Structures are given as C-alpha cells and as structure tokens.
Amino acid sequence: MKAETARPVAGTREGRKRMGVRLGAWPGMVAWRLGGIAVLLVIWAALATRLSAAQLPRPELVWDALTANFSSSPALEFAGVQGGYFSNVLYTLTTATVAAAVGGLSGFAVGVASARSQLLRDLASPLLVLFAAVPPLVAGPFMLIWFGPGQLAQSTIVAFFCFVVIGVSAQNAASSLSPAFEEFAATLGASRRDRLRHIVIPASIPPLIVSVRLCLCTAWSLQAAAELLGSDRGVGRVVGMAQQLGDTASTLAVILLLGVGGLVIETLITGALTHATRWQSGQRR
Amino acid sequence: MTTPAIELRDLSVVFNGEAGRVQALSNINLTIDPGEFVVLIGPSGQGKSTLLNVIAGLLKPTEGEILAHGEAVSGPSRERAMVFQEDTVFPWMRVGANVDWALKLRGVAPDERKALTARYLEEVGLSHTAGAWPRELSGGMRKRVSLATAFAADPEVLLMDEPFGPLDFVTRSTLHSIVIRLWSEERKTIVFVTHDVDETLLLADRVLVIRHGEIVDDLRLDFARPRTDDLRADPDAIAMRRRLLDQLGVVDPARAALAR
Incomplete structure (x- = not known):
C-alpha cells in the first residue's frame, strides 16, 4: 500500500513531534472533549433510572435546577447569599485562581532561587517538605481561627497548597537543568540576571505544566471545601445549603457549573503555557 | 612586544x-x-x-x-567564549534568536543585529534555518549554530x-x-x-x-x-x-x- 505523504507512527518521537506542532488540531480536540462529556451524560442518565432522585437525580432535573437558579435564586436570597449559581461559581473560581496564581508564582520564585543558592536550598528544602506533609484541609481550621471565615482564610489555604506544589516542582526543574547551558551563556557575556531570565526560567516551565494543572484543579476543590467550613458565599456555601435542604439536583448543578468553569480556565491557562513551550518536541496537551 | x-x-x-x-x-x-x-x-x-x-x-x-x-x-x-561537547543551543530560542542573543549581550544595536545574525548563519551554511526551532535540526546543524553563536559574541x-x-566523519569534516x-x-x-x-x-x-x-x-x-x-x-x-x-x-x- 502506498501512502500519499509520510505519516509518523502514533506514540513515536516523530508522532509526538507532529502533535506538538500541529496548529489545526483545536476543533478536533474540542470535539473529543465534548464526546467525553456526552459519554458521561449517557452513563449518568442510565444510572439515574435505577436510583432515586435524592440519590442521583436525572440530568434534566439538574438542568432545570441550574437554569432556574442561574442568575438569581430565591432560596439563596432567603439564606442571605447574594446572586445565583453563576455569580457564586464565578466567585469561587476567581478567588481560587487568583490565590493559586499568587501561591504558585511565589513557589516558583522560591523553588528557582533555592535551586541556584545552596544557602537558600538548605533553608527552603526542609520547609517545603514539611509544608507538603500538611494536608491543606487540616491547615484549614487554623486559617479560619487566624483570619476568620472570609476570603483571606480561603485564599491562604489555596495559596499555601500551590506554593508548596509549584515550589517543589520548580526546584527540581531548575536543579536538573544542564549546567552547560549556563556556562555557555556565561562565556557569551550573560550576567547572572540574564541567565536567570533567558535560561533558567524558560527551561523550568515545561516540567511545571503538570503541576500547574494539578494546582488549578485542586485549588477549586480546596476553595469550595474551605467555603463549606465557613463562608457567606461561593460554591461551598451553596452546596452546604442545598445539602441541608436535601436538594441533590441543586448540589449537582452547582458542582457541574464549577467543573465547566474550571475546564474553561484550565484550558485557557494550559493552552497559553503549551504555546509558550512549543519549542519542545512531543508535548501533550 | x-x-x-x-x-x-x-x-x-x-x-x-x-x-x-x-x-x-x-x-x-x-x-x-x-x-x-x-x-x-x-x-x-x-x-x-x-x-x-x-x-x-x-x-x-x-x-x-x-x-x-x-x-x-x-x-x-565574552572575551573567552567556549563551545562545548554537549549541545548548548538554547532549545527555547529559535535558531536566529540564539545568534541574536549573543549579539545583544555584546551590545550590538537592534538594527545591526538582524544583518549580523544573517551573516553568521550564512557563514555556517544555515541561512535557511533562522526561523526554525533547534529540535528541528540535526546534531551537526546544532553544532554549527553553536559555532555561529560563539563567533557572533566576537571573543578574543x-x-x-x-x-x-x-x-x-562527514559532519566533522564540514x-x-x-x-x-x-x-x-x-x-x-x-x-x-x-x-x-x-x-x-x-x-x-x-x-x-x-x-x-x-x-x-x-x-x-x-x-x-x-x-x-x-x-x-x-x-x-x-x-x-x-x-x-x-x-x-x-x-x-x-x-x-x-x-x-
């Protein structure tokens, strides 16, 4: 059989290289992702026929709860929560994303700096390991005691988690960079600052993409969990209320809205990171 | 003397x-x-x-x-530039940008850099690769980029x-x-x-x-x-x-x- 053009075999380096440079792949990617959601809906609908609405409501009941409470909700208003599901999900996502960015960028700075200085490494490494061993939800009650049940406590929990995850990853990424790159740059006249900006930082970003995705997804869960512990708004507050009323459809509606919003933000951020690291071969989305 | x-x-x-x-x-x-x-x-x-x-x-x-x-x-x-045995072409910079960075570190004005980058890439026979990523080049071609970059630094x-x-053998001879x-x-x-x-x-x-x-x-x-x-x-x-x-x-x- 004769092929029109050479095609790389999937899974090989050539195949992965091709995946990394293909620019027209977005429509296909979106179609596959929608396909995944469709499969989930079919499984959900099938399971819902065998369970009660309190255990697992049918997709259309959840859709009804979502549309009825999207921009405003009498039940939420009664409990003193402003807005509908959309504004509460937006609050959770933006608060968590900003906190993740602050924690992640601080972690990146500390991780890279500690990879380049023995003194900083000796100082930071035990702290990063110690912090990594503390479950964020165990730290949560302390944050509430220290900062009260507000945005600061929620953001601190999220930022703390992202600081540790990105800090450890950045330290590993910057430490594993071949010294030859920096030595070559030094003999071209690059200062320490030039080398940090043009070599260490760009080389450290690709290994961090997985950690960034992990941080974002966990940030939203942590934010919602922190809101459950104590908050006057957000997904956690809405879910807590719905559970008290035994309204499983509303609980699922707001969780799904959070998932969809999270998917959009995650796609945008990792898309931007993937574009910034397109120099690599064989990168996966 | x-x-x-x-x-x-x-x-x-x-x-x-x-x-x-x-x-x-x-x-x-x-x-x-x-x-x-x-x-x-x-x-x-x-x-x-x-x-x-x-x-x-x-x-x-x-x-x-x-x-x-x-x-x-x-x-x-910069007065003593070094070419290493290891591959030191910066993979996150396009080929032309690798050479351009050496010129920038040397303090060459931006308008002169473009012409000089083209000249050094031509010296090593890689004019056509200025816009390519290093991963798209062979090992020998990347070594030529290193040479062009080192010479662009104009060391003593x-x-x-x-x-x-x-x-x-053939690549070495070239x-x-x-x-x-x-x-x-x-x-x-x-x-x-x-x-x-x-x-x-x-x-x-x-x-x-x-x-x-x-x-x-x-x-x-x-x-x-x-x-x-x-x-x-x-x-x-x-x-x-x-x-x-x-x-x-x-x-x-x-x-x-x-x-x-």
Whole structure:
C-alpha cells in the first residue's frame, strides 16, 4: 500500500513531534472533549433510572435546577447569599485562581532561587517538605481561627497548597537543568540576571505544566471545601445549603457549573503555557 | 612586544573528591600568542578540559595566575567564549534568536543585529534555518549554530572542548572547514581540546600534549594551509602522527612487531 505523504507512527518521537506542532488540531480536540462529556451524560442518565432522585437525580432535573437558579435564586436570597449559581461559581473560581496564581508564582520564585543558592536550598528544602506533609484541609481550621471565615482564610489555604506544589516542582526543574547551558551563556557575556531570565526560567516551565494543572484543579476543590467550613458565599456555601435542604439536583448543578468553569480556565491557562513551550518536541496537551 | 592572548603562570588545580585529593593540573606555565590555533591533546582524564575551564574562568585554580591579554582572569567573560561537547543551543530560542542573543549581550544595536545574525548563519551554511526551532535540526546543524553563536559574541579567544566528538566523519569534516574558514577570516585565538590525532594535524598551528596534568610536549605544526586529507600521505605528517600517538600511549601493532 502506498501512502500519499509520510505519516509518523502514533506514540513515536516523530508522532509526538507532529502533535506538538500541529496548529489545526483545536476543533478536533474540542470535539473529543465534548464526546467525553456526552459519554458521561449517557452513563449518568442510565444510572439515574435505577436510583432515586435524592440519590442521583436525572440530568434534566439538574438542568432545570441550574437554569432556574442561574442568575438569581430565591432560596439563596432567603439564606442571605447574594446572586445565583453563576455569580457564586464565578466567585469561587476567581478567588481560587487568583490565590493559586499568587501561591504558585511565589513557589516558583522560591523553588528557582533555592535551586541556584545552596544557602537558600538548605533553608527552603526542609520547609517545603514539611509544608507538603500538611494536608491543606487540616491547615484549614487554623486559617479560619487566624483570619476568620472570609476570603483571606480561603485564599491562604489555596495559596499555601500551590506554593508548596509549584515550589517543589520548580526546584527540581531548575536543579536538573544542564549546567552547560549556563556556562555557555556565561562565556557569551550573560550576567547572572540574564541567565536567570533567558535560561533558567524558560527551561523550568515545561516540567511545571503538570503541576500547574494539578494546582488549578485542586485549588477549586480546596476553595469550595474551605467555603463549606465557613463562608457567606461561593460554591461551598451553596452546596452546604442545598445539602441541608436535601436538594441533590441543586448540589449537582452547582458542582457541574464549577467543573465547566474550571475546564474553561484550565484550558485557557494550559493552552497559553503549551504555546509558550512549543519549542519542545512531543508535548501533550 | 605583543601581549600574549593567554598566559598561565605556575598554575595548579587540585580537586578534593570522594576518592581523595586529585592533582588535575600541576605547575602549568604557558603562553599563547594572539591568532594562534592551539590544540590540547592527551588521553582522557588527564586535565585537558580542566585547563580549558580554567582559561574560560569557569574554574578557579588552586594556585597560580591566568592572564588574558595582560589582565587577570577572575571569571567567565565574552572575551573567552567556549563551545562545548554537549549541545548548548538554547532549545527555547529559535535558531536566529540564539545568534541574536549573543549579539545583544555584546551590545550590538537592534538594527545591526538582524544583518549580523544573517551573516553568521550564512557563514555556517544555515541561512535557511533562522526561523526554525533547534529540535528541528540535526546534531551537526546544532553544532554549527553553536559555532555561529560563539563567533557572533566576537571573543578574543575561542575555547573549544572536544566540540565535534560525538559527530560522524562527514559532519566533522564540514565543521573543520567552517572553523578554519572563520578562524582565517577573523583571526581569533583558538584553543581546541581533542584526543583525535588526525583532527589535530588538520587544525593546529601548535600542539600541546597533556599527560597527568602536565604539558609534556609543545610542538609547532608548519604544514601548509589549506590542509586536506592528502596530508595523511606527507612524510613529515606521518612522523608527527607517530610522535603524537606515542605521546598518547597508542602502540602501533605493526611497528611493535618490527621492533621485536
């Protein structure tokens, strides 16, 4: 059989290289992702026929709860929560994303700096390991005691988690960079600052993409969990209320809205990171 | 009197490793004149790369002094650019951007940089790859990018640490021609580390043989340039080849048999 053009075999380096440079792949990617959601809906609908609405409501009941409470909700208003599901999900996502960015960028700075200085490494490494061993939800009650049940406590929990995850990853990424790159740059006249900006930082970003995705997804869960512990708004507050009323459809509606919003933000951020690291071969989305 | 490009005075390097104290270089005294093409040759692990790293300013000697154009060397500098055996083309910069960055570090104005980048890439036969990512190039092509980048830095001295070691014969020959052409045009001082005798005969004005951290022989090579593979048939070159092989401890089986 004769092929029109050479095609790389999937899974090989050539195949992965091709995946990394293909620019027209977005429509296909979106179609596959929608396909995944469709499969989930079919499984959900099938399971819902065998369970009660309190255990697992049918997709259309959840859709009804979502549309009825999207921009405003009498039940939420009664409990003193402003807005509908959309504004509460937006609050959770933006608060968590900003906190993740602050924690992640601080972690990146500390991780890279500690990879380049023995003194900083000796100082930071035990702290990063110690912090990594503390479950964020165990730290949560302390944050509430220290900062009260507000945005600061929620953001601190999220930022703390992202600081540790990105800090450890950045330290590993910057430490594993071949010294030859920096030595070559030094003999071209690059200062320490030039080398940090043009070599260490760009080389450290690709290994961090997985950690960034992990941080974002966990940030939203942590934010919602922190809101459950104590908050006057957000997904956690809405879910807590719905559970008290035994309204499983509303609980699922707001969780799904959070998932969809999270998917959009995650796609945008990792898309931007993937574009910034397109120099690599064989990168996966 | 011309100021030497490189001057080493009573230079020693000692490493304290897990295996104990290792004397990597011992009491080296050396003067390299501007424009010389010096090859450091010797068996592996005898101090060639250490000496080059010291000259580059990447390694501080235990004792002694290094002068570059009369000034004490205290660290790496653009005046002593180095081409490594490892691939050091920055993969996150496009090929043209690699060369451009060396020009930017040199302080060349942005409007001049574009023309100079094009010129250096043309010198190494890679004009068509300016917009490519390094991963799209072969190993030999990436080595040419390293050369273009190093020459773009316009150093007084170019240090090359077994730069073509892992490459095939044809690619190495092409790179030898490029280095010789650039050296002839720009008259940089080049200090080139290798353990390949044929590469030495093809490139060097002067050969320094290093064994056990000491310079044990300092030879001048006056073969006419351009040198080609025909040099292998020249009786003087054959004699020099034998001498270098002896210095490297390589025993020619045919000669050993005759000696018996």
